[in-house]
Amino acid sequence: MVSKIKKKTLSFQDTIFNLQKYWSKKGCVILQPYDLEVGAGTFHPATTLRSLGSKPWKTAYVQPSRRPTDGRYGDNPNRLQHYYQFQVLIKPSPKEIKKMYLNSLSSIGINHEEHDIRFVEDDWESPTLGAAGLGWEVWCDGMEVTQFTYFQQMAGVECKPVSVEITYGLERLCMFIQNKKSVFDLIWNDEGITYKDVFQQSEKEFSAYNFEYANTDNLFKIFEMLEEETKLLVEKKISLPAYDQCLKCSHVFNILDARGVISVAQRAEYIARIRELTKSIGKVWIESQS
Amino acid sequence: MSELFVELFSEEIPARLQINARNELKKNIKNFFIDNQIKFNENFNVYSTPNRLVLHVDKIPNEIRLSSEEIKGPNVNAPEKALEGFIKSNNTKLEKIFKKNTEKGEFYFFNKESRKIKVSDLLEKNLSEILKKISWNKSMKWANYDLYWGRPLKSILAIFNKKTLNFDFNHINSSNKTFIDKSLEEGMKIFNDFHSYLKFFKQKGILIDQDLRKKIIQNKINEIINKKNLKIEQNDRLIDEIVNIVEKPAVIVCDFDKKFLNIPSEILITTMQSHQKYLPTFDKKNNLTNNFFVVSDIKDIKGFVKLGNERVIEARLSDAEFFWEKNKTQNLVKQVDKLKNINYFKGLGSYFDKIQRMRKLSSLISDDFLISKDKIEIASSICKVDLMSDLVGEFPELQGIVGGHFASFQGFDKEVCLAVSEQYLPNGMESKLPKKMYSVALSLSDKLDSLVGFFGINLKPTSSKDPYAIRRMAISLVRLILENEIKIKLKDLIVYTCSVYRDQGYEFDIKKIQNELSDFIIERLKNYLKEKKIRQDIIESSTFLLGLDDILKAYKKSLCLNKNIKKEIGFETIAAYKRSSNILNTEEKMSTETLGFADPGLFKNDYEKKLYKKINDIRKYFLSIGKDENYEESLKILSSIKNEVNDFFDNVIVNDEDIIIKKNRLELLNMLCKTFDNYFNFSKIEA
Numbered sequence: 004m005v006s007k008i009k010k011k012t013l014s015f016q017d018t019i020f021n022l023q024k025y026w027s028k029k030g031c032v033i034l035q036p037y038d039l040e041v042g043a044g045t046f047h048p049a050t051t052l053r054s055l056g057s058k059p060w061k062t063a064y065v066q067p068s069r070r071p072t073d074g075r076y077g078d079n080p081n082r083l084q085h086y087y088q089f090q091v092l093i094k095p096s097p098k099e100i101k102k103m104y105l106n107s108l109s110s111i112g113i114n115h116e117e118h119d120i121r122f123v124e125d126d127w128e129s130p131t132l133g134a135a136g137l138g139w140e141v142w143c144d145g146m147e148v149t150q151f152t153y154f155q156q157m158a159g160v161e162c163k164p165v166s167v168e169i170t171y172g173l174e175r176l177c178m179f180i181q182n183k184k185s186v187f188d189l190i191w192n193d194e195g196i197t198y199k200d201v202f203q204q205s206e207k208e209f210s211a212y213n214f215e216y217a218n219t220d221n222l223f224k225i226f227e228m229l230e231e232e233t234k235l236l237v238e239k240k241i242s243l244p245a246y247d248q249c250l251k252c253s254h255v256f257n258i259l260d261a262r263g264v265i266s267v268a269q270r271a272e273y274i275a276r277i278r279e280l281t282k283s284i285g286k287v288w289i290e291s292q293s
Numbered sequence: 294m295s296e297l298f299v300e301l302f303s304e305e306i307p308a309r310l311q312i313n314a315r316n317e318l319k320k321n322i323k324n325f326f327i328d329n330q331i332k333f334n335e336n337f338n339v340y341s342t343p344n345r346l347v348l349h350v351d352k353i354p355n356e357i358r359l360s361s362e363e364i365k366g367p368n369v370n371a372p373e374k375a376l377e378g379f380i381k382s383n384n385t386k387l388e389k390i391f392k393k394n395t396e397k398g399e400f401y402f403f404n405k406e407s408r409k410i411k412v413s414d415l416l417e418k419n420l421s422e423i424l425k426k427i428s429w430n431k432s433m434k435w436a437n438y439d440l441y442w443g444r445p446l447k448s449i450l451a452i453f454n455k456k457t458l459n460f461d462f463n464h465i466n467s468s469n470k471t472f473i474d475k476s477l478e479e480g481m482k483i484f485n486d487f488h489s490y491l492k493f494f495k496q497k498g499i500l501i502d503q504d505l506r507k508k509i510i511q512n513k514i515n516e517i518i519n520k521k522n523l524k525i526e527q528n529d530r531l532i533d534e535i536v537n538i539v540e541k542p543a544v545i546v547c548d549f550d551k552k553f554l555n556i557p558s559e560i561l562i563t564t565m566q567s568h569q570k571y572l573p574t575f576d577k578k579n580n581l582t583n584n585f586f587v588v589s590d591i592k593d594i595k596g597f598v599k600l601g602n603e604r605v606i607e608a609r610l611s612d613a614e615f616f617w618e619k620n621k622t623q624n625l626v627k628q629v630d631k632l633k634n635i636n637y638f639k640g641l642g643s644y645f646d647k648i649q650r651m652r653k654l655s656s657l658i659s660d661d662f663l664i665s666k667d668k669i670e671i672a673s674s675i676c677k678v679d680l681m682s683d684l685v686g687e688f689p690e691l692q693g694i695v696g697g698h699f700a701s702f703q704g705f706d707k708e709v710c711l712a713v714s715e716q717y718l719p720n721g722m723e724s725k726l727p728k729k730m731y732s733v734a735l736s737l738s739d740k741l742d743s744l745v746g747f748f749g750i751n752l753k754p755t756s757s758k759d760p761y762a763i764r765r766m767a768i769s770l771v772r773l774i775l776e777n778e779i780k781i782k783l784k785d786l787i788v789y790t791c792s793v794y795r796d797q798g799y800e801f802d803i804k805k806i807q808n809e810l811s812d813f814i815i816e817r818l819k820n821y822l823k824e825k826k827i828r829q830d831i832i833e834s835s836t837f838l839l840g841l842d843d844i845l846k847a848y849k850k851s852l853c854l855n856k857n858i859k860k861e862i863g864f865e866t867i868a869a870y871k872r873s874s875n876i877l878n879t880e881e882k883m884s885t886e887t888l889g890f891a892d893p894g895l896f897k898n899d900y901e902k903k904l905y906k907k908i909n910d911i912r913k914y915f916l917s918i919g920k921d922e923n924y925e926e927s928l929k930i931l932s933s934i935k936n937e938v939n940d941f942f943d944n945v946i947v948n949d950e951d952i953i954i955k956k957n958r959l960e961l962l963n964m965l966c967k968t969f970d971n972y973f974n975f976s977k978i979e980a
């Protein structure tokens with residue numbers, strides 16, 4: 004009897020399952036992660052490209068996200084170079100989206116009547132995607148757990164209709180739910196596997212790669228090659244393969260950035276180059292939609 | 294008499310947008326009433342919570358009477374269609390139209406009779422326009438709609454005299470209902486007047502009036518700090534933000550582990566204030582304590598809110614502690630070389646280049662300031678190293694301050710540490726001002742280097758654009774000099790800074806920089822004097838002769854004259870000058886051939902001789918004073934010429950028949966005016 008009264012801690016994977024089930028019931032297409040290295044769930048073509056044009060679209064998916072500069076060799080309890088986002092994108096933004104979001108929190112054990120849930124101004128901008136939006140970061144008892152954004156622009160194009168994007172930081176959220184001070188102590192499943200068991204070695208090795216061993220001469224060359232390929236594919240008007248090459252460019256740039264070989268001035272230039280690619284791909288995609 | 298009550302319900306609008314929207318709505322509705330000559334209670338208010346923008350105006354008449362008016366129609370020679378249109382648009386008949394001559398010819402007219410209009414009709418017709426006129430600092434679109442608003446607008450409640458005002462605002466129809474629950478946007482409820490609306494929400498603990506929320510938050514905080522013997526820092530901006538991000542404020546006292554108090558307090562304070570919107574507390578000796586306030590938007594019945602916030606601050610401070618421990622031991626001197634890899638600004642080299650220039654500049658300044666050249670050079674060399682630290686990466690607003698702590702930890706001289714810490718101060722008109730000479734010297738050289746650099750690569754601000762905040766930099770420079778009473782030749786320093794750039798191989802147009810930058814700084818000086826409420830004519834006069842050579846002198850002289858201009862010494866000084874200069878002005882032709890002195894041998898009476906002697910006495914006074922001029926004393930001396938001047942004008946006719954005598958008398962008056970120039974040129978002062 005006692006064990007029944009004690010509430011079971013929601014594991015990392017159960018959190019994902021619950022969110023998937025919740026948004027599935029709301030009519031979202033549940034997708035799997037995109038199979039390329041990306042910096043955030045927003046980069047998944049199901050968000051970037053699908054937010055363009057007039058066709059309605061609802062989706063939700065987990066996206067592993069890589070931020071090479073945030074790596075800390077698995078030593079820091081709050082920072083990772085690889086983490087998970089749970090992403091929801093709905094176009095056009097539904098009237099009841101706030102209610103839907105708050106109920107999704109209930110589905111993972113956060114009752115908005117017991118916690119101080121706050122929508123704090125946070126306007127979002129992605130220079131590489133040529134994207135901008137207005138919205139909030141959502142705080143739960145002072146902790147940022149979600150980004151909530153109404154896209155105003157994507158790939159340099161004004162969004163019409165406007166999509167709403169909800170991005171849950173899964174590790175943060177789970178640390179909150181499971182009451183953990185370190186991400187590595189998160190309980191992954193009911194068999195006692197922790198986040199540490201799954202990811203600590205990877206954090207350590209990828210930090211070393213991102214900061215120390217990545218061959219920068221090669222990466223600079225690869226960037227050029229990928230950029231050229233993207234442009235070629237844009238000319239051929241095949242937007243999705245072009246976008247793949249562009250995503251690869253973006254990741255190569257992120258590693259070069261982490262290696263500290265890009266100066267401030269160069270940085271702006273590389274970002275502008277990627278943005279130009281995204282814009283040209285956006286155009287081709289929109290044309291293909293009509 | 295009736296009330297107008299409007300509520301605009303939306304998703305959470307950010308604090309500063311709310312404040313802006315409140316002001317805009319207030320202004321627009323006021324203009325509406327005034328333009329339509331409708332009486333209203335001018336002490337009305339606009340309220341807001343993150344989700345509700347509420348307008349309440351009372352003492353409005355239900356009807357207004359529009360007086361009769363003559364309406365001008367088309368010219369009598371215009372095509373018939375025009376007349377038909379005129380009749381139709383005024384809803385009248387041909388019989389009521391009459392012709393009348395005007396300056397521009399003969400026209401048709403129609404006499405519109407006095408009539409009554411319902412205010413509710415006018416409001417229904419105009420409210421949509423009034424709302425559209427709100428100009429948002431930042432706005433957005435959502436879903437399929439074309440409306441721009443701060444955040445998605447969900448409903449409009451509009452009541453006049455307890456009845457619904459029906460109008461459409463883009464896709465939204467107004468009604469007498471609003472959402473009770475802002476979170477789930479559920480439970481619509483009807484309201485017919487403002488009072489019952491306020492009362493209903495008050496019972497739910499929700500305070501619509503922002504001023505009331507502020508009072509309640511402040512009272513609760515004061516109650517706790519008095520009990521706990523604590524203090525909080527007056528921070529209106531933060532309080533105003535907090536007030537506007539909650540609707541039912543609950544103040545919660547939290548604490549963090551005392552071990553974090555070993556981290557420099559600025560880091561803790563920034564984390565709490567800017568990142569988390571917490572209010573840090575201090576003990577009676579002004580030391581930071583481990584207690585802080587969270588203003589929650591919910592009653593913390595189960596203690597989750599306190600627990601959660603304490604965990605958040607714990608995580609953030611652990612991060613800060615980690616970086617502090619790591620960075621503080623990294624040798625500042627050994628890192629200086631790495632600044633070569635960090636760009637200061639495109640076209641102005643790296644930070645390493647910048648600190649080389651700052652070192653030369655501060656070293657020159659140290660001679661004037663009588664401070665140690667070695668120490669200021671050390672401060673210049675290490676002052677930018679903190680830009681490479683993780684801590685400044687995390688807390689960019691703490692640049693300099695963090696560097697000062699590193700320097701202090703590594704045992705640098707106290708004055709050097711303080712100079713590094715205060716190098717970016719002051720930052721504008723309101724900011725704190727460094728007082729210690731090492732800090733002033735470092736800040737001065739940083740700002741001069743930047744100003745000369747930006748003018749050198751032609752990035753000076755325009756009237757509308759100042760992306761690099763160069764104006765603020767120049768204002769800060771002016772403040773550094775004036776408020777610390779520094780006697781320094783700014784013009785020479787600009788020339789020297791240019792030469793330092795030249796030594797590094799920059800090919801600036803030095804003459805151009807000098808002229809443009811001097812003018813620019815003089816403009817800032819004038820603004821500064823204006824802020825100090827100095828009369829415009831005094832400002833113009835003081836900057837006219839003294840220019841950039843001694844802005845401190847220009848400042849002090851204008852302050853002194855401004856203070857005394859209505860008193861006897863100011864008044865008499867100006868009167869004496871004006872009497873003399875007026876005559877000189879009318880005899881303008883003379884001035885080209887002045888000798889610069891009068892010939893005592895040509896004096897014909899004692900009045901001339903006495904005035905001549907007095908002028909020479911005053912000249913001696915100005916020759917004798919050195920750097921320690923007492924400006925009030927100078928004014929007094931100048932004003933003391935009053936009797937001699939009056940006697941002269943009362944008894945001597947300047948315009949003598951003998952041209953030589955006349956000329957000599959004009960020379961005498963010219964001498965007087967030139968003598969007065971020792972204070973400054975009074976010609977632009979309005980008597």
